[in-house]
Amino acid sequence: MNKLIYLDSGSTTFPKPEEVYHQMDRFYRDYGVNPGRSGYDLCMIAVTMVEETRRLLTKFFNGTDYNRLIFSLNGTDALNLAIFGLLENGDHAITTAIEHNSVLRPLYHLSRDSNVEVDHIPFDSRGFVDPDAIKRKMKKNTRLVVVNHGSNVIGTVQPIKEIGALCRERGITFLIDSAQTAGKIPIDMDRMNIDVVAFTGHKSLMGPMGTGGLYVREGVEVRHTRAGGTGVRSAIRSHLDEYPYRLEYGTGNLPGIAGLNAGVKWVEEKGLHTIHEHESNLLRMLRDGLREIDGVSLYCQDDLTDHIAVLAFNVDGLEALDTGTMLDVDYNISCRTGLHCAPMVHEQIGTDKIHGAVRFGIGPFNTEEDITTAVQAVGEIVRSRTGVHAR
Numbered sequence: 001m002n003k004l005i006y007l008d009s010g011s012t013t014f015p016k017p018e019e020v021y022h023q024m025d026r027f028y029r030d031y032g033v034n035p036g037r038s039g040y041d042l043c044m045i046a047v048t049m050v051e052e053t054r055r056l057l058t059k060f061f062n063g064t065d066y067n068r069l070i071f072s073l074n075g076t077d078a079l080n081l082a083i084f085g086l087l088e089n090g091d092h093a094i095t096t097a098i099e100h101n102s103v104l105r106p107l108y109h110l111s112r113d114s115n116v117e118v119d120h121i122p123f124d125s126r127g128f129v130d131p132d133a134i135k136r137k138m139k140k141n142t143r144l145v146v147v148n149h150g151s152n153v154i155g156t157v158q159p160i161k162e163i164g165a166l167c168r169e170r171g172i173t174f175l176i177d178s179a180q181t182a183g184k185i186p187i188d189m190d191r192m193n194i195d196v197v198a199f200t201g202h203k204s205l206m207g208p209m210g211t212g213g214l215y216v217r218e219g220v221e222v223r224h225t226r227a228g229g230t231g232v233r234s235a236i237r238s239h240l241d242e243y244p245y246r247l248e249y250g251t252g253n254l255p256g257i258a259g260l261n262a263g264v265k266w267v268e269e270k271g272l273h274t275i276h277e278h279e280s281n282l283l284r285m286l287r288d289g290l291r292e293i294d295g296v297s298l299y300c301q302d303d304l305t306d307h308i309a310v311l312a313f314n315v316d317g318l319e320a321l322d323t324g325t326m327l328d329v330d331y332n333i334s335c336r337t338g339l340h341c342a343p344m345v346h347e348q349i350g351t352d353k354i355h356g357a358v359r360f361g362i363g364p365f366n367t368e369e370d371i372t373t374a375v376q377a378v379g380e381i382v383r384s385r386t387g388v389h390a391r
């Protein structure tokens with residue numbers, strides 16, 4: 001059996017840094033109690049760990065008040081909290097065709113059930129959304145603009161700062177989905193004019209599954225759309241308005257937060273620039289290798305600046321699913337196939353009609369050898385199907 005080559009970091013990073021496993025294990029063995037519910041020693045150790053993680057992530061996004069960093073179940077949950085908590089009956093929202101279903105579906109439900117009007121801005125032939133196209137759609141009742149920072153299909157990184165400036169001038173709340181970028185591309189809420197950032201913990205922040213959250217800038221208020229226990233001021237009938245309780249409900253994923261704490265520290269120690277450069281070099285190598293094979297269609301721009309390390313492609317004449325199965329069964333290469341929860345991207349690039357694409361997602365632990373093997377494997381799959389030889 002060939003060595004496993006994991007090229008599905010767009011779905012989740014694997015493996016995690018050793019310290020992440022260690023911290024999760026340590027949480028449960030040494031102080032695995034419910035923080036904020038009592039004042040005994042173990043409880044206070046757990047509180048300290050959660051607070052330290054809030055501070056780490058607040059600093060990571062250049063926020064100002066660590067209580068405004070709230071933890072959720074994952075990126076999808078964070079986006080739901082923000083979208084349902086920011087929009088009301090009669091509001092208008094603008095988003096893009098590059099979004100993941102964790103943005104598209106909440107907005108669809110609001111448009112179907114709550115009289116919220118939604119515009120979807122297409123991307124250009126290089127995969128970028130034009131800030132002016134967003135500006136042209138802004139109107140009096142536009143309350144929210146939601147944009148995916150980095151595409152999980154075509155990899156393009158959107159001009160967040162420019163879009164944010166347009167929103168800021170008009171007092172429109174600007175929410176970004178950083179699921180694919182946090183941990184690879186610097187996100188400075190202040191400099192990039194971001195009001196609310198939604199993040200996931202289990203991708204490039206190197207934390208475990210079941211973690212994610214929001215940072216909500218001071219001056220922006222997200223309504224609570226759920227209610228429950230917070231561990232404090234229990235006699236009050238309604239859910240608390242103050243952050244972080246406002247957007248946290250019940251017992252959180254404490255071992256997950258402990259692991260995320262270690263993941264963020266690992267990322268900071270390596271440095272975003274170093275991680276991004278390593279992945280970008282491998283991406284270039286992968287793109288150049290696949291480009292040399294006749295019979296492979298790549299869905300990626302020529303210039304790889306403003307790009308994260310995911311690459312979508314198809315072997316001509318093969319269903320993406322079949323290519324993925326061959327990569328898995330014959331070469332022990334793990335990747336993602338299908339629509340990647342981003343159906344409008346596939347509609348725009350035309351791959352919706354052929355059931356999507358194959359996606360290689362490069363992570364910090366991938367090597368040049370992994371890429372060489374993946375390119376060779378795709379070449380062999382093409383040749384076995386068509387008899388066409390690599391140039």
Ligand SMILES: Cc1ncc(COP(=O)(O)O)c(C=O)c1O
Pocket residue numbers: 010011074075076077100102148150151152177179180200201202212
């Ligand atoms: C762009 C984008 N947004 C949101 C999500 C959802 O993140 P999570 O899996 O943490 O819910 C993903 C996950 O694949 C994603 O790629």
